[in-house]
Amino acid sequence: MIGQSSIGDNDRLLTLFTKDFGIIRAFAVGAKSVKSKRGGATSLLSYSNFIIDKKRDTYKIIEAAANKIFFGAGSDVVVLSVAQYFCELCTYLGPQDDTADEFLRVILNSLYFMIDKRKNPVLIKAITELRICAISGYAPSINECAVCGSNDTENMYFMPDNGIILCRNCKKGKEIFLNKTILDAMRHIVYSDIKNLYFFDIPEKDILALEKITEKYIVIQTEHRFSTLDFYHSVK
């Protein structure tokens, strides 16, 4: 569950990110009532099984059972801000009326590694931004220099406007230098099997540089202003 709004005293309209249908909005009748059995399963950032009734374009939740609820008490505010940003990524880029298998797996895994495994939220944010770009039609082409085909990994530069890399000889000036660690990390994030996606480590200074690049890339490519990023930057 990635978003909600109240309707009347007891009902809510929930935004769900589902494996089979992508993003849907569904009514939860009585979900606010304290006695409701659905309380946990319909709380923000819960991962739940739903039985949903569809009449014309309206979805109504009949039954819900929580598999996992992210966020215990006392969560870190930076972690919280990144998680909210992930919800906005889903709402804006998640498939609508379509299966969402890999997208959903990336988001769930990112939440798991960030919250349960306490991996660096800045690194998890960078991984998520770049991988979500790759599976949403904005995959960068970072195997070799886009002009001459060189793969001189010590001297590569990234162009976030068109998602290509250029070597030292072909660059024109405004590109972002990628040291080998960052270039290797970007290649891993874009091309690795999802089961290996989170298993790499880079030094803190490279994490910070990588995250600047992936954020710039997703904002430029989607031409979207993510309001949750403002909160993230205000608490970081």
Ligand SMILES: [Zn+2]
């Ligand atoms: Zn070149």
